[in-house]
Amino acid sequence: MKTFKLGGVHPPENKLSQSAAIEVLPLPETVTIPLSQHLGVPANPVVKKGDSVKAGQLIAKGEAFISANIHSSVSGTVQKIDDVVDTSGYRKKAIVIKVEGDIWEDGIDLSKDLVKDISLSPQEIVSRVNEKGIVGMGGATFPSHVKLMVPQGKTADVLIINGVECEPYLTSDHRLMLEKAEEMLVGIQIQMKALNVDRAIIGVENNKPDAIDHLMKLIPEYPGISVEPLKVKYPQGGEKQLIKALVNREVPSGKLPIEVGCVVHNVGTSFAVYEAVQKNKPLVERVVTVTGKGVKEPSNFVARIGTPIANLIEAAGGIPENTGKVINGGPMMGKALSDINAPVTKGTSGILLFPQAETSRKPVHNCIRCGRCASICPMGLEPYLLAVLASHKRFDDCETEKVMDCIECGSCLYICPSGRPLLDQIRVGKNETGKMIRLRNR
Amino acid sequence: MNLLTVSGSPHVYTEESVSKIMYGVLFSLIPAALVSFYFFGLAAIMVTLTAIVSCMFFEFIIQKYLIKGPVTIFDGSAVITGALLAFIVPASLPLWMVVIGSLVSIGMAKMTFGGLGKNIFNPALVGRVFLMISFPVEMNMYPKPTSFSTQLTDIITGPTPLAVVKEGVAQGEKVSDLLPEVPEYVSLLMGNMGGSVGEISALAILLGGIYMLIRKIITWEIPASYLGSVMILAGILWMIDPEVYVDPLFHLITGGLMLGAIYMATDMVTSPMSRWGMIVYGIGCGFLTIVIRIFGAYPEGVAFAILIMNAFVPLINRGFKPKRFGEEVKNG
Numbered sequence: 203m204k205t206f207k208l209g210g211v212h213p214p215e216n217k218l219s220q221s222a223a224i225e226v227l228p229l230p231e232t233v234t235i236p237l238s239q240h241l242g243v244p245a246n247p248v249v250k251k252g253d254s255v256k257a258g259q260l261i262a263k264g265e266a267f268i269s270a271n272i273h274s275s276v277s278g279t280v281q282k283i284d285d286v287v288d289t290s291g292y293r294k295k296a297i298v299i300k301v302e303g304d305i306w307e308d309g310i311d312l313s314k315d316l317v318k319d320i321s322l323s324p325q326e327i328v329s330r331v332n333e334k335g336i337v338g339m340g341g342a343t344f345p346s347h348v349k350l351m352v353p354q355g356k357t358a359d360v361l362i363i364n365g366v367e368c369e370p371y372l373t374s375d376h377r378l379m380l381e382k383a384e385e386m387l388v389g390i391q392i393q394m395k396a397l398n399v400d401r402a403i404i405g406v407e408n409n410k411p412d413a414i415d416h417l418m419k420l421i422p423e424y425p426g427i428s429v430e431p432l433k434v435k436y437p438q439g440g441e442k443q444l445i446k447a448l449v450n451r452e453v454p455s456g457k458l459p460i461e462v463g464c465v466v467h468n469v470g471t472s473f474a475v476y477e478a479v480q481k482n483k484p485l486v487e488r489v490v491t492v493t494g495k496g497v498k499e500p501s502n503f504v505a506r507i508g509t510p511i512a513n514l515i516e517a518a519g520g521i522p523e524n525t526g527k528v529i530n531g532g533p534m535m536g537k538a539l540s541d542i543n544a545p546v547t548k549g550t551s552g553i554l555l556f557p558q559a560e561t562s563r564k565p566v567h568n569c570i571r572c573g574r575c576a577s578i579c580p581m582g583l584e585p586y587l588l589a590v591l592a593s594h595k596r597f598d599d600c601e602t603e604k605v606m607d608c609i610e611c612g613s614c615l616y617i618c619p620s621g622r623p624l625l626d627q628i629r630v631g632k633n634e635t636g637k638m639i640r641l642r643n644r
Numbered sequence: 645m646n647l648l649t650v651s652g653s654p655h656v657y658t659e660e661s662v663s664k665i666m667y668g669v670l671f672s673l674i675p676a677a678l679v680s681f682y683f684f685g686l687a688a689i690m691v692t693l694t695a696i697v698s699c700m701f702f703e704f705i706i707q708k709y710l711i712k713g714p715v716t717i718f719d720g721s722a723v724i725t726g727a728l729l730a731f732i733v734p735a736s737l738p739l740w741m742v743v744i745g746s747l748v749s750i751g752m753a754k755m756t757f758g759g760l761g762k763n764i765f766n767p768a769l770v771g772r773v774f775l776m777i778s779f780p781v782e783m784n785m786y787p788k789p790t791s792f793s794t795q796l797t798d799i800i801t802g803p804t805p806l807a808v809v810k811e812g813v814a815q816g817e818k819v820s821d822l823l824p825e826v827p828e829y830v831s832l833l834m835g836n837m838g839g840s841v842g843e844i845s846a847l848a849i850l851l852g853g854i855y856m857l858i859r860k861i862i863t864w865e866i867p868a869s870y871l872g873s874v875m876i877l878a879g880i881l882w883m884i885d886p887e888v889y890v891d892p893l894f895h896l897i898t899g900g901l902m903l904g905a906i907y908m909a910t911d912m913v914t915s916p917m918s919r920w921g922m923i924v925y926g927i928g929c930g931f932l933t934i935v936i937r938i939f940g941a942y943p944e945g946v947a948f949a950i951l952i953m954n955a956f957v958p959l960i961n962r963g964f965k966p967k968r969f970g971e972e973v974k975n976g
Contacts, residue, residue, distance in 0.1 A: 534654040542648075619661050
């Protein structure tokens with residue numbers, strides 16, 4: 203069975219919610235829709251306070267090249283456009299809408315019927331994906347239409363679909379592959395058409411045998427698409443690691459996957475592409491896993507964008523008494539939340555609750571130079587060295603030691619027996635080194 | 645509800661810790677310790693206990709009264725330094741010398757550099773070399789193995805098998821005439837020979853090494869390249885003239901080679917970080933060991949070989965980087 207070669211770790215999988223079918227979360231009273239839910243420039247609002255909006259209506263326009271449109275996830279009245287604390291913990295602009303009924307914009311097909319025929323041309327597909335605000339749903343939230351436009355002089359020959367879900371606890375992609383497999387497969391065909399490739403590979407870790415079996419049964423009807431079971435290893439869902447595992451190509455340092463003829467999209471994104479292209483439905487809802495060892499009913503919900511995270515936790519049986527940490531995402535790369543009223547955004551794949559006892563890090567000891575961080579780094583870096591260089595502000599050396607290649611997967615901090623804050627220091631190094639490089643290139 | 649903790653990712657951590665690693669090493673030393681207690685009796689137990697207790701004592705004194713910082717004597721590292729120091733001195737060594745060796749190991753080799761993780765040279769080896777230079781007579785008298793001896797004084801001593809062969813060859817004797825003077829290979833493997841407290845049984849040390857490999861405390865690179873290069877170099881010399889150069893197997897199972905390759909050279913703090921760095925370091929250790937054993941003044945070269953290579957570790961770390969992802973583009 204395939205996997206990537208360099209480094210990797212095996213944190214406990216804890217997929218508690220893997221057999222919980224996706225449930226539709228009831229509508230909240232208000233939704234808070236941040237204008238920056240994607241990588242790139244925030245969208246500009248096109249509604250104002252007091253406007254009444256329908257679900258699926260465009261409320262903010264992504265005007266830069268790397269930006270994304272934002273649509274209302276509910277019908278109701280715009281209460282305010284104001285700064286709110288989002289999942290990043292910073293105050294950012296958001297549109298707050300009071301929910302009134304559930305009326306959808308005209309032209310959106312809400313039926314569950316599978317539409318297989320792809321009538322749009324490649325150009326039309328790209329502009330539809332752009333128009334409907336689709337972003338990468340694995341967590342990085344890179345605007346998807348940009349990835350579907352192959353730059354001049356480059357060619358894509360294979361589309362890689364990320365169904366790895368290597369983060370412990372999270373199961374939203376797993377459930378999607380089980381419950382929306384056909385829609386997802388059509389979505390993949392749409393992306394293949396847009397990219398003009400005849401081959402797509404879905405990479406799935408073999409801790410999801412039911413999803414692999416299910417997809418295997420369906421793919422004969424979808425020519426060009428194959429499913430590849432992968433040996434479980436974190437961070438296999440990293441773009442570069444997944445490409446290496448599936449087609450044994452190495453994306454050069456500082457380059458994008460297209461350099462080696464690959465485009466990578468997540469399974470959730472493929473489903474969103476299907477809905478946008480075949481059903482004319484913008485990205486206004488997503489599957490979110492709510493889980494944790496103390497959670498009464500670990501669940502997978504379809505939630506409208508902007509729903510307070512507190513509502514999801516309530517629906518999963520309420521917040522356990524001893525909760526000490528709430529994480530937006532998985533335990534390896536997710537962000538700890540300061541406020542559970544922050545809204546679900548396009549990149550929210552899971553909400554993870556940790557008891558107080560598991561919130562603190564290990565006590566920090568001297569580095570014993572065991573070299574484990576270097577041996578497990580999936581990018582072949584030396585985290586112990588980068589951390590020291592960064593804390594001594596030697597950013598020139600950080601650059602030579604390839605700090606910018608770090609994907610912040612967290613494996614080094616996970617493995618360190620001395621509990622050293624390796625990734626924290628490397629992040630500082632990355633930031634400062636990045637600044638230095640940008641200044642130099644100006 | 646409680647206040648929520650906010651911290652950078654990741655939010656899960658391995659169960660592994662510094663003291664778990666250290667006590668893992670200690671646990672793996674049990675077979676070698678049992679063999680030495682069997683062959684050298686009470687004297688070996690006394691030397692081991694003295695070294696461990698005095699290493700912990702000196703670390704405590706230094707941390708508490710000189711550095712005035714946190715005391716970390718129970719993290720297991722001082723215990724290991726003590727145990728390893730005891731394992732590489734003769735069981736007949738006067739206990740006050742063991743105490744001095746411990747002071748040098750902890751005080752000079754470890755704490756002056758800043759404590760755990762900061763030292764350049766392996767503390768136990770520094771202690772041994774200090775003792776060897778300071779007390780050459782006592783450090784070169786190795787007790788003959790008996791069984792369960794409770795004798796602490798007037799122990800019968802003699803040269804180690806390595807010394808027997810080295811001196812014999814130096815006086816023009818043939819290897820084939822010298823080998824009958826030392827125990828048979830199976831006997832050597834079990835540890836039935838003169839030598840330092842814990843180095844005698846290659847088999848017991850190998851057992852500990854396998855445990856550490858399984859626990860992932862050490863990796864295969866250093867022991868394999870070290871032992872491998874010793875075998876190859878000794879093998880080449882042996883093929884040139886088997887009557888002057890003893891066979892590679894003899895080199896492998898006598899002296900401190902096995903202990904050195906599995907416990908000393910693999911010391912995380914003083915060995916390289918990358919795979920190729922480790923292999924180069926191991927080969928360097930092997931080369932120097934053979935050079936000292938065959939051409940040097942001492943019959944045994946493991947301690948010096950590893951200490952010399954320790955000094956090269958920063959250089960090796962610079963020269964042998966791990967393979968970076970996406971460094972050279974290989975497509976296919």
